[in-house]
């Protein structure tokens with residue numbers, strides 16, 4: 001049974017983190033002459049809090065996890081890259097991921113020169129834990145499971161994920177970018193305390209409608225969060241982003257209203273699409289998009305572009321042959337899409 005220390009790359013284990021001025025002194029002072037900052041243009045003349053403590057306090061209350069179980073990144077793309085850099089020795093270790101899924105897992109693996117093993121879902125987009133385990137060897141250190149999955153839209157079965165958490169001794173990453181659109185009780189955050197090698201990723205880019213300001217969350221127990229804090233850029237999250245997210249977190253009701261609207265539109269658009277003769281199937285979705293099987297998906301994609309409507313052509317993706325991935329927009333946008341189709 002491998003420990004977190006066994007799974008960590010040796011150079012990362014041995015790494016002495018860069019100590020920035022804000023790490024060395026943490027109290028309140030009258031005059032700061034320690035960081036070579038400019039004294040002009042307050043408040044943005046100052047370096048931001050490297051550990052985003054104020055923001056984490058709010059996220060901790062919202063998500064019911066300890067502040068020390070949170071790492072914030074420049075989108076969830078940052079923790080994805082960090083996880084691969086911390087736990088995978090290039091050219092030696094490998095990653096196992098469900099497929100088809102989010103492209104960044106394999107892009108970061110390529111960038112870091114790490115073997116990437118894809119385990120395809122079945123034709124109903126279900127994951128089989130035995131198939132995942134069969135793809136591992138003693139050098140598999142990380143598994144990626146995206147739930148609800150992009151681009152298939154479905155939640156991955158709880159029992160299969162539980163088997164991986166209970167029977168496998170590597171790092172299990174569950175990417176919950178779309179969790180707010182899924183039924184209540186679908187998140188794995190509630191069992192964080194029970195699994196020392198579980199990492200849950202969430203983001204402010206989708207339900208929280210803040211893709212433009214780049215803020216993602218990784219949740220894990222302290223040993224993993226401490227490794228991530230050690231490897232990340234000290235000032236990875238800028239002051240403007242920290243303030244903006246903090247302000248938006250106070251408007252939780254507004255976000256919940258947006259989510260409700262998106263879910264009801266998702267179901268309406270699905271019903272309408274199924275009536276169209278060129279649509280052969282609309283997959284069930286727990287996310288803010290629909291995967292739609294069409295006659296001539298590529299031609300439809302190009303025709304929509306001519307109408308000024310861009311959807312995602314997934315027809316070349318294995319298991320998504322003939323499919324377009326359509327994001328749910330406002331009611332007016334969705335009506336225009338339906339009319340164009």
Ligand SMILES: *Cc1c(COP(=O)(O)O)cnc(C)c1O
Nearest residue numbers: 075076077102150177203205216
């Ligand atoms: C959109 C998306 C993300 C979010 O990425 P950010 O860097 O946080 O914007 C993460 N994972 C999946 C599966 C996604 O679809």
